[in-house]
Amino acid sequence: MQPFVFHNPTEIVFGVDTADKVGKYAARQGGKALLVYGRNSIKTTGLYDRVTASLQAAGLSWVDHGGVKSNPVLSHVREGVAVAKREQVDVVVAVGGGSVLDESKAIAAGALCDHDVWEFFLQAKVEKALPLVTVLTLAATGSEMNSGGVVTNENTAQKFNIGSPLLFPKTSILDPALTYTVPADYTAYSAVDAISHIIEGYFTSNDQATPLQDRFVEGLVKTIMESTEQILQQPDHADARATMMWSATWALNGLSTAGIGLYQFPNHMIEHSLSAMYDIAHGAGLSIVIPGWMDYAATQNPAKFAQFARRVFDCELSDDLECARYGIEALKTWFHSIGSPVSLAQGNIPDEEIGAIADNAVMLARKWGLKAYTAEVIADILSRCRS
């Protein structure tokens, strides 16, 4: 194990119908809210009315900032920052999935600084931020209990991240009933996303003596797979939706990586280019990239890939590399079984684009310090994702 600091101050309020309590928690942070949400769905489902009734009952006023896109874009973040400044809000209330939460974090930081908000995605440090309260509607990204967010600059096709301890939500309301209507495809993409968050650290850590973290990851992967299968059978399966929601939260809140030392996010690095360039769902992009990346990486650390195959997929092969390959194939087969694409072809991304994707991804590789990932290496990995 390696030294670390772990500090996750987000309060989680979990349970069916907790969405109606948002006013109580938002009121602790101030009297006027910026209410951030996506397209129309929270209005058609009645959630908008429930949230605003709760804010009103708690004595808050609010101003709307709807229309957040999945893969949130910088122009819309800038609009939100302008509204937050003009209206002098005290708190940001985010109602939605990871995109809404990520955009809200950027707005929370941008509202209290004088420079353009994109500076935070390049190198500026967040010095202060509005408090953030969230109501989660999709179990996937983990943004509800972490301090980071991702936004796409549509002018430069850069999908970059913001991060600061000041951006942990003060309170996140996790009401699994809000996810009962998530369709099968997004349920699958969400499962892929959550799994991707935990396996990045697991496979790329520079420390192999992390048995607690390993078992935590393996338990999360098995639980997410099991719950996803139950949900696809029965979309309003209360226990499976609840388990999936809590699992996705813990997949990216710092616990699985605390003590594992240096690690990388190569799958996210490559996928960010896919979804920045093709507007493909993040989880769908990940299920295309992950099997190819694993195929590339397994030879460098076959023992860890074999452990994964043995503990998650009950592989009994004795040779580590054979076992690793078994696990990669099993995970790819599972992604396919839940309806997520597992090749560039299935994602409707032409092979001829591999060079362009690699050229885009290498920008992020440089920003994240992934020196081994040259454009050639990324193109090699993408070539393993063709079919």
Added chain:
Amino acid sequence: MQPFVFHNPTEIVFGVDTADKVGKYAARQGGKALLVYGRNSIKTTGLYDRVTASLQAAGLSWVDHGGVKSNPVLSHVREGVAVAKREQVDVVVAVGGGSVLDESKAIAAGALCDHDVWEFFLQAKVEKALPLVTVLTLAATGSEMNSGGVVTNENTAQKFNIGSPLLFPKTSILDPALTYTVPADYTAYSAVDAISHIIEGYFTSNDQATPLQDRFVEGLVKTIMESTEQILQQPDHADARATMMWSATWALNGLSTAGIGLYQFPNHMIEHSLSAMYDIAHGAGLSIVIPGWMDYAATQNPAKFAQFARRVFDCELSDDLECARYGIEALKTWFHSIGSPVSLAQGNIPDEEIGAIADNAVMLARKWGLKAYTAEVIADILSRCRS
């Protein structure tokens, strides 16, 4: 899964030699500290000098409150409260194991109230408390990342607990090197203690649909067992000590029980009487009680006990109750193998005392609302702990 609120704001600073950073973190909380510690060991090991050098370098003054007993006693807590009030300290700095941390929590609450500190152990609510910074020297109780503490009132032989969100340490410094010299017996008792914390909720929860929590518990138990065996072979095994320290912290910080609904601490309820009446180490008392309690409880929920046996001890028996018994025997055998007592006889507690212990334990059973645990039931369980 059941509704819950999870909020654990303690900052963890983990790694070899982090003890030397205590001043930096204590200084965030104020300029004058009450320095709480146990008998002489932190002076003979040099830790006292390291901690005070760090406090001094950070500009803090401090007043000593040493001499905390294992199984801390109320009279010494009251002395600490008097010192904290008289000296008007800003922060409590606890350097030690669970006993020192638990006493420090009681002092932190007692220092800012007008009534006797024992009231908090009976029913008074903590309204304010001094901030607490800890340097942990024993991986066992989890007190470093939770909001509770246990103190014995030596006049009434009551071992009761205090709890409040205000009692989470602000920062806990986990320096695994401080545990390299923990002797074999206390290493074993600590492992039993940590395991006991996670299995209480696992076996007594009223909700069976908690696969994530189950796997987290099972992974912790396997990891604690594995690390303890490594430590007993090689006491300064850096990775095993680190893993044990981090595991014990997560064994009682709220995660393993979040979402599992109602649960109980019957083994702790009974053990508290053993250690209150006989001054036996807490972990040693637990390894005496647990196999007997499991034998008593397995028939009520054989499926869960069988799951434990299958996943932790690779039991392949198909009958749940047979499998449950296999797991109980395996755990008892393991406790014995690490040198922790597994019977009243091994703990030098005469069988004739069973009635008196049960009469004492039932006080706590009533306080904790464990209605099924009459003196007769507790005596029945203790009779299963005889050999």
